[in-house]
Amino acid sequence: MTAIYQRARPIHWDEVVGQEHVKDVLRAALERGRVGHAYLFSGPRGVGKTTTARLIAMTANCERDGVKPCGECPSCLMVRAGSHPDVLEIDAASNNSVDDVRDLREKVGLAAMRGGKKIYILDEAHMMSRAAFNALLKTLEEPPSHVIFVLATTEPEKILPTILSRCQHYRFRRLSDVEIAGKLARLCEQEGVRAEGEALSLIGRLADGAMRDGESLLERMLAAGEDVTRAGVEAALGLPPSERVAEMARALAARDAEPLLTGAG
Ligand SMILES: Nc1ncnc2c1ncn2[C@@H]1O[C@H](COP(=O)(O)OP(=O)(O)OP(=O)(O)O)[C@@H](O)[C@H]1O
Ligand SMILES: [Mg+2]
Ligand SMILES: [Zn+2]
The missing domain is CATH 1.10.8.60 (Helicase, Ruva Protein; domain 3)
Known part of the structure; x- marks a missing residue:
C-alpha cells in the first residue's frame, strides 16, 4: 500500500487546507485561462508546495469539461501517478549543473507531447548553482507560451534576485x-x-x-x-x-x- 501522504494528496483545490491566499488566486487565474509562466513557491516543509504545483499541472491539462481538475481523466491520472510526459518534477539539488539546465532549455522549446501545457516543477530550487541559475534565467525571461515553471523552495532567501523578479512569489505558511x-x-x-x-x-x-x-x-x-x-x-x-x-x-x-x-x- 502507498504511504498515506501519497494517497491523501489533494486532487481538487477544495482539499488543500489553508493557504487560501495561494490557492484562491491561482484557481481564479487558471479558470480565466490567465496562468503565469513562472511561479516561486516558498515555505516550510510539508505544507502543500508540491501539491499545489501538481494541481496547477492537473488543472492546466485536464481533458474533461466542467470543474477542473476532474482528477480522473487520463491526464489527471498521469499527473497523480507522476508519469505525465509533460509534467516534469526535477530535483534541483541533483540536477544543478549547467549541462542539466542547458538540456532543460533545449527540451523546453519542444511542444508538449500531449498537446497541453508543459509544467516544470523545480524542487529544492535554492540548491541550484549560480551558473545553473544564470542558464535558467534565459528561459525564464522568455518562456514559450506552453510552458509553466514552478520553483519550490524552503529557503527563498537563497534564490537569486534576478530569478525572484521573474517569478510570481507565493509564500506558503505553517498549518495550525x-x-x-x-x-x-x-x-x-x-x-x-x-x-x-x-x-x-x-x-x-x-x-x-x-x-x-x-x-x-x-x-x-x-x-x-x-x-x-x-x-x-x-x-x-x-x-x-x-x-x-x-x-x-x-x-x-x-x-x-x-x-x-x-x-x-
Ligand atoms: N495544505 C495542505 N492541504 C492538504 N494536504 C496537505 C497540505 N500540505 C501538505 N499536505 C499533505 O502532505 C503531503 C506532502 O505535501 P507536499 O508534498 O505538498 O509538501 P511540500 O510543501 O512540497 O514539502 P517539501 O518542502 O518537503 O517538498 C501531501 O501529499 C498531502 O497529503
Ligand atoms: Mg515538495
Ligand atoms: Zn482531468
Missing part, C-alpha cells in the same frame, strides 16, 4: 494544529478508523505546522490496526502520559514537586 487535526479526522473517516478528537489534536500539535508530518504520525498509529487514542499516541511516541504531566503541573503550581521529581510521589 486545528487545520492538521481536521484533515486527519477526515482521513480517519475515509479509512473507516475511529479516532479520539484528543488524539488527533495531539498529533496536530506534534506535527509542528507540517501536514506531511501529521499524516506520517497518523499512519504509524493506523499501522497498529486499532482505534486511535490519546494514550495510544503517547505510548507510540514515548511521551509521558498526559495524566502524569498534569499531575506534575499541579504539583509544581503548588510548589510541591519534589516528591514527584525524585520518584517518591
Whole structure:
C-alpha cells in the first residue's frame, strides 16, 4: 500500500487546507485561462508546495469539461501517478549543473507531447548553482507560451534576485494544529478508523505546522490496526502520559514537586 501522504494528496483545490491566499488566486487565474509562466513557491516543509504545483499541472491539462481538475481523466491520472510526459518534477539539488539546465532549455522549446501545457516543477530550487541559475534565467525571461515553471523552495532567501523578479512569489505558511487535526479526522473517516478528537489534536500539535508530518504520525498509529487514542499516541511516541504531566503541573503550581521529581510521589 502507498504511504498515506501519497494517497491523501489533494486532487481538487477544495482539499488543500489553508493557504487560501495561494490557492484562491491561482484557481481564479487558471479558470480565466490567465496562468503565469513562472511561479516561486516558498515555505516550510510539508505544507502543500508540491501539491499545489501538481494541481496547477492537473488543472492546466485536464481533458474533461466542467470543474477542473476532474482528477480522473487520463491526464489527471498521469499527473497523480507522476508519469505525465509533460509534467516534469526535477530535483534541483541533483540536477544543478549547467549541462542539466542547458538540456532543460533545449527540451523546453519542444511542444508538449500531449498537446497541453508543459509544467516544470523545480524542487529544492535554492540548491541550484549560480551558473545553473544564470542558464535558467534565459528561459525564464522568455518562456514559450506552453510552458509553466514552478520553483519550490524552503529557503527563498537563497534564490537569486534576478530569478525572484521573474517569478510570481507565493509564500506558503505553517498549518495550525486545528487545520492538521481536521484533515486527519477526515482521513480517519475515509479509512473507516475511529479516532479520539484528543488524539488527533495531539498529533496536530506534534506535527509542528507540517501536514506531511501529521499524516506520517497518523499512519504509524493506523499501522497498529486499532482505534486511535490519546494514550495510544503517547505510548507510540514515548511521551509521558498526559495524566502524569498534569499531575506534575499541579504539583509544581503548588510548589510541591519534589516528591514527584525524585520518584517518591
Ligand atoms: N495544505 C495542505 N492541504 C492538504 N494536504 C496537505 C497540505 N500540505 C501538505 N499536505 C499533505 O502532505 C503531503 C506532502 O505535501 P507536499 O508534498 O505538498 O509538501 P511540500 O510543501 O512540497 O514539502 P517539501 O518542502 O518537503 O517538498 C501531501 O501529499 C498531502 O497529503
Ligand atoms: Mg515538495
Ligand atoms: Zn482531468
